Amino acid sequence: MGLGRYLLRRLALSALVVLGVTFLVFVAAQVVPSDPAALYAGPRPTAAQIEKARAELHLDAPLPERFASFAVAMASGDFGVSYKSRRPIAQDLRAYLPATLELAAVSTLLALIIGIPAGAMSAARRGSWFDRAGGFGAIAAVAMPTFFLAMLLQAIFAQSLGLLPLSGRLSREIAISAPLETVTGFTLIDAVLAGRFDVLRDAAAHLILPALTLAAYPAGIAMRLTRSAMIEILGRRHILAVRALGLSPARILFGHALPNAICPALTILGLSFAYALTGAVLVEIIFAWPGLGRYVSEAVLSKDFPVIAAATFVVTLCYVAMNLVLDLVQALLDPRVALQ
Amino acid sequence: MLEIANLSVTLPSRRGPLHVLRRIDLSMAKGQIHGLIGESGCGKTMTAMALLGLLPEGAVVAADRFRFDGDEVAGRVKTLRGRRIALISQDPAAALNPVLTIGRQMDDVIRSHHALPRPERQAKAVDILAATGLPDPQNLLRRYPHQLSGGMQQRVVIAQALATGADFLIADEPTTALDVTVGAQVLRLLRDLVASRGLTVLMITHDMDVVAETCDRATVLYAGISVEEGPVGALLDHPRHPYTQALLAALPDAAPHGARLAAVEGSIPPPTETLPGCAFAARCPHATAACAAPPPLRNAGGQSWSCHLELP
Amino acid sequence: MTLFSRLGPKGTIALAVVAAFLLLAVLAPWLAPFPEQGAGAPNIAEKFLPPMPPHLLGTDHLGRDMLSRVIYGGRVSLSSGLLIVLVSLAVGLPIGMIAGYAGGWWDEALMRLTDVFLAFPALLLAVLMAAALGPGLLNAVLAVAVTWWPWYARMARAEVLTLRSQPYVEAARLMGVSNSRILLRHVLPAALRPLSVQAAMDVGPALLTASALSFLGLGALPPTADWGQIVDAGRKFFPERWWYSVAPGMAIFVLALAFAALGDALRDGEQKDA
Numbered sequence: 001m002g003l004g005r006y007l008l009r010r011l012a013l014s015a016l017v018v019l020g021v022t023f024l025v026f027v028a029a030q031v032v033p034s035d036p037a038a039l040y041a042g043p044r045p046t047a048a049q050i051e052k053a054r055a056e057l058h059l060d061a062p063l064p065e066r067f068a069s070f071a072v073a074m075a076s077g078d079f080g081v082s083y084k085s086r087r088p089i090a091q092d093l094r095a096y097l098p099a100t101l102e103l104a105a106v107s108t109l110l111a112l113i114i115g116i117p118a119g120a121m122s123a124a125r126r127g128s129w130f131d132r133a134g135g136f137g138a139i140a141a142v143a144m145p146t147f148f149l150a151m152l153l154q155a156i157f158a159q160s161l162g163l164l165p166l167s168g169r170l171s172r173e174i175a176i177s178a179p180l181e182t183v184t185g186f187t188l189i190d191a192v193l194a195g196r197f198d199v200l201r202d203a204a205a206h207l208i209l210p211a212l213t214l215a216a217y218p219a220g221i222a223m224r225l226t227r228s229a230m231i232e233i234l235g236r237r238h239i240l241a242v243r244a245l246g247l248s249p250a251r252i253l254f255g256h257a258l259p260n261a262i263c264p265a266l267t268i269l270g271l272s273f274a275y276a277l278t279g280a281v282l283v284e285i286i287f288a289w290p291g292l293g294r295y296v297s298e299a300v301l302s303k304d305f306p307v308i309a310a311a312t313f314v315v316t317l318c319y320v321a322m323n324l325v326l327d328l329v330q331a332l333l334d335p336r337v338a339l340q
Numbered sequence: 341m342l343e344i345a346n347l348s349v350t351l352p353s354r355r356g357p358l359h360v361l362r363r364i365d366l367s368m369a370k371g372q373i374h375g376l377i378g379e380s381g382c383g384k385t386m387t388a389m390a391l392l393g394l395l396p397e398g399a400v401v402a403a404d405r406f407r408f409d410g411d412e413v414a415g416r417v418k419t420l421r422g423r424r425i426a427l428i429s430q431d432p433a434a435a436l437n438p439v440l441t442i443g444r445q446m447d448d449v450i451r452s453h454h455a456l457p458r459p460e461r462q463a464k465a466v467d468i469l470a471a472t473g474l475p476d477p478q479n480l481l482r483r484y485p486h487q488l489s490g491g492m493q494q495r496v497v498i499a500q501a502l503a504t505g506a507d508f509l510i511a512d513e514p515t516t517a518l519d520v521t522v523g524a525q526v527l528r529l530l531r532d533l534v535a536s537r538g539l540t541v542l543m544i545t546h547d548m549d550v551v552a553e554t555c556d557r558a559t560v561l562y563a564g565i566s567v568e569e570g571p572v573g574a575l576l577d578h579p580r581h582p583y584t585q586a587l588l589a590a591l592p593d594a595a596p597h598g599a600r601l602a603a604v605e606g607s608i609p610p611p612t613e614t615l616p617g618c619a620f621a622a623r624c625p626h627a628t629a630a631c632a633a634p635p636p637l638r639n640a641g642g643q644s645w646s647c648h649l650e651l652p
Numbered sequence: 653m654t655l656f657s658r659l660g661p662k663g664t665i666a667l668a669v670v671a672a673f674l675l676l677a678v679l680a681p682w683l684a685p686f687p688e689q690g691a692g693a694p695n696i697a698e699k700f701l702p703p704m705p706p707h708l709l710g711t712d713h714l715g716r717d718m719l720s721r722v723i724y725g726g727r728v729s730l731s732s733g734l735l736i737v738l739v740s741l742a743v744g745l746p747i748g749m750i751a752g753y754a755g756g757w758w759d760e761a762l763m764r765l766t767d768v769f770l771a772f773p774a775l776l777l778a779v780l781m782a783a784a785l786g787p788g789l790l791n792a793v794l795a796v797a798v799t800w801w802p803w804y805a806r807m808a809r810a811e812v813l814t815l816r817s818q819p820y821v822e823a824a825r826l827m828g829v830s831n832s833r834i835l836l837r838h839v840l841p842a843a844l845r846p847l848s849v850q851a852a853m854d855v856g857p858a859l860l861t862a863s864a865l866s867f868l869g870l871g872a873l874p875p876t877a878d879w880g881q882i883v884d885a886g887r888k889f890f891p892e893r894w895w896y897s898v899a900p901g902m903a904i905f906v907l908a909l910a911f912a913a914l915g916d917a918l919r920d921g922e923q924k925d926a
């Protein structure tokens with residue numbers, strides 16, 4: 001299969017997946033709840049209110065027609081109105097999505113920075129104390145419940161040591177007295193754009209604990225994957241060849257062996273980002289992070305299905321898009337992937 | 341240049357110690373190309389790894405004498421590797437890193453051994469690549485290994501070894517992965533480099549043609565033991581050790597060019613065995629009861645070999 | 653080779669920990685120091701006692717013994733972890749086997765279906781499903797299983813594809829044995845072995861996902877205790893009354909760790925065999 005055909009097939013597959021995802025979300029949000037109209041009509045609705053809601057939501061239309069209009073609405077970014085706040089959901093998403101993406105990006109970066117070098121070092125010193133300790137650390141990071149780790153980190157670094165802020169995205173003083181102009185929605189970037197380094201510092205301090213919490217699991221996975229990939233690579237002949245040419249162990253490990261691990265590294269990147277996107281549901285409530293995750297978990301409690309559906313849909317789109325990009329990058333870097 | 345007497349290397353394993361090298365004697369003069377001949381598993385590559393200090397972990401090395409350029413090797417292997425001794429790996433397609441450019445791979449070698457600013461390192465890389473007969477070296481720096489032919493890859497591997505500045509090269513089966521004509525060109529290049537740069541080369545091979553064409557002297561290995569050594573002409577015309585004789589007899593006469601060592605009947609004793617007597621006795625057509633004792637070293641006509649047999 | 657030498661020292665310890673948790677869960681009414689409190693009966697007079705005898709892990713905001721609560725919570729958490737894996741296996745295995753054995757159009761359609769489910773971020777899909785189905789233990793199990801079965805379907809398909817070309821399967825087909833019989837008699841038993849190792853390794857992650865749902869309020873309903881839910885309940889009093897959240901949190905961690913170590917040991921054992 002050529003690269004072009006691979007690309008086409010991969011795109012078609014993604015389109016199919018998005019359609020399937022839309023359908024599942026539709027079923028979960030519009031069909032499964034016992035009576036969406038009753039939910040929409042508010043607390044203790046009268047029969048007339050429910051009928052009115054049913055008409056407003058077009059719930060009386062046949063299912064295929066409802067799915068079609070649902071799909072069209074989703075595609076055009078019209079996610080409807082929140083049952084609870086009655087605000088347009090699209091508007092909320094615009095505010096919350098960047099916060100979640102920022103958190104996910106930083107935690108992914110942390111996971112890679114911690115996990116990949118640690119895995120490479122473990123592979124280079126197989127059986128050493130570093131390898132053993134790292135192996136335990138990796139498995140512990142994978143077994144730690146995210147929400148519990150979040151609470152422990154909060155208790156240690158914020159409540160006991162007072163080193164880092166407990167929760168939120170920015171300090172109240174900054175948010176109130178000198179608010180940051182929203183350009184991209186990413187606080188770190190907006191702060192740099194505005195030249196506000198006090199805000200940058202504050203935003204970074206707020207990011208550390210939630211990002212670290214989300215990074216733990218993927219860092220553990222990254223370490224284990226990198227270790228096994230590197231053990232295989234270090235046994236290859238070209239590594240022996242450069243050793244026999246007198247290159248230093250560090251240059252061999254990071255300059256020659258690690259670049260061969262680009263495929264596992266991309267896999268790790270995908271896993272980390274996906275984990276961060278979903279783990280956000282847990283971490284954002286604990287750290288009061290104003291992102292999609294918290295938005296969803298609040299919607300869950302109030303059974304606000306359009307919100308859950310829209311957020312699930314948007315996050316899944318991010319996820320599908322990222323997987324598509326990663327697959328294409330991988331196919332470009334290593335043409336053998338496209339041939340499968 | 342190189343003096344090795346009674347070198348042995350033992351590796352630990354679950355089935356007991358592995359005697360990968362039992363008794364290696366090897367001496368080489370500066371400016372020579374010295375062949376190291378034998379079937380696979382006889383210890384050729386292991387001898388090279390011992391010289392490079394790249395033996396597997398836990399290897400026990402013992403030698404009566406192990407000197408490089410007059411000084412003991414023990415304890416300074418790392419300072420020799422790359423600085424004085426470099427390896428030309430076999431199978432260049434596997435020996436080059438597939439994801440790094442040729443330029444990057446040359447540069448990494450050069451900067452590991454020469455403190456030079458970047459432009460000078462690049463000029464040096466171009467010079468060395470040109471010296472190995474590669475066309476348009478400037479353009480080559482941006483290429484990846486898979487974009488080159490096997491012969492070009494082997495020249496790059498040679499260039500890497502030259503780039504270290506080492507004056508003693510170990511060439512591990514440099515032509516095995518190449519077709520005959522390209523292999524002959526690579527051998528010619530190596531000979532020219534030895535002459536023009538005053539290099540010394542240890543040529544590991546199982547190809548008698550390679551030995552005949554390029555080497556000045558050669559050593560025959562069997563089961564981790566150097567059984568015969570001498571000038572190549574004498575060695576090939578009058579092999580003294582029964583193993584060398586068997587090797588040469590096994591060459592098909594009809595195909596003298598590109599001929600490889602055909603299998604000699606029987607098999608090499610496994611490295612788990614300790615061999616108090618002659619290692620070849622079990623396969624030797626002339627074996628007698630005396631062969632159970634260590635064979636004496638004999639000398640004649642510049643050749644030396646260890647065998648119980650009187651000269652026929 | 654005995655089981656213990658196969659697992660190695662670490663694997664044996666992990667197995668012992670898992671076995672201990674299982675035993676505590678099964679025999680909770682007899683092993684828990686305060687069984688009624690474990691089952692949810694309040695005891696307000698003794699609320700928020702720090703860990704000390706007779707309450708080794710302290711008491712919660714209703715004065716219930718934390719150790720008993722955690723032991724009782726283990727029944728729910730462990731069974732939800734096991735159920736998730738079993739339900740997913742029950743769905744994924746037949747689908748994967750049909751896809752692999754039938755091939756062609758069926759294979760394509762079923763595999764694209766797994767693609768759709770795998771395209772979802774798992775926890776979010778589980779949240780969506782759990783919210784749609786309403787809270788409750790079984791609903792949480794179903795919600796997670798929805799995200800879990802495609803992995804088994806893929807594994808089963810891969811196994812069947814290799815098994816289908818085995819001589820004894822070919823022979824059975826040539827002799828006119830019916831397809832369903834071949835699948836049940838020849839393919840299923842052989843495919844079950846690698847899948848069951850994988851399933852054993854998946855109980856830990858399943859437990860973590862289930863406890864995350866229950867932490868979000870989508871798991872078992874009070875007064876039934878469930879580890880994730882207890883951690884969440886203790887969050888209001890954390891870190892002053894740290895034992896409230898730490899006891900169930902550590903229980904999840906230790907059990908998931910034991911399952912992960914056991915999985916590693918099993919896999920290493922398989923490699924040693926190969």
